Amino acid sequence: MHLKRWITSLVALPVVLVLIAEGGVYFLFLICFVCAISLHEYYGIVFKDARPTHPIPLLGLISGCLLIIAAGSGCYGIMPALFSLNFMASAALCVFRTGWSGVSVENMSKQLLGMVYIPLMLAFLVFLRLDPKGTSWIYFLLCIVFAGDIGALYVGTY
Numbered sequence: 001m002h003l004k005r006w007i008t009s010l011v012a013l014p015v016v017l018v019l020i021a022e023g024g025v026y027f028l029f030l031i032c033f034v035c036a037i038s039l040h041e042y043y044g045i046v047f048k049d050a051r052p053t054h055p056i057p058l059l060g061l062i063s064g065c066l067l068i069i070a071a072g073s074g075c076y077g078i079m080p081a082l083f084s085l086n087f088m089a090s091a092a093l094c095v096f097r098t099g100w101s102g103v104s105v106e107n108m109s110k111q112l113l114g115m116v117y118i119p120l121m122l123a124f125l126v127f128l129r130l131d132p133k134g135t136s137w138i139y140f141l142l143c144i145v146f147a148g149d150i151g152a153l154y155v156g157t158y
Contacts, residue, residue, distance in 0.1 A: 020129070020138055027129055028072040031122050032065045038118045039064050046110040055093050056111055059086060064119035071123035072130075079123065086115055 019030040043057035063086035070078045090111045094104035128134045128141075 032068050035064045035068055035119050035122050042114050067119045071126040
């Protein structure tokens, strides 16, 4: 178990550090990739009974990546519009697929939580990178997160 973690970190860490340092399109691609993987995992947990072609997770993946791209390109005014459009399209899909039932409210709450928790927070990471000292802050943030994750692993294991 530890060998896999070490190999993954030794291969992935330099790539991630270079993409953060380069910034621009490379950093946006990294954040979009992280957003897509995170949303896929999130939707796999909350929509576990749904088919793989369920339209709400697909809408969330597209909207999440568009939200990240809008944050990186400086189109701040379009971000609330994208968020609202995602919410309205998800509501329409829920109503047309399930009718006016409690299931549609539950699906909408899952979609809203996923969009706030993952793409919106990653958009703040993009905003942080746009700061002149943003690279240093992101490296500092990664050190804090990795230290907490490693500490939790070893405290929970032994």
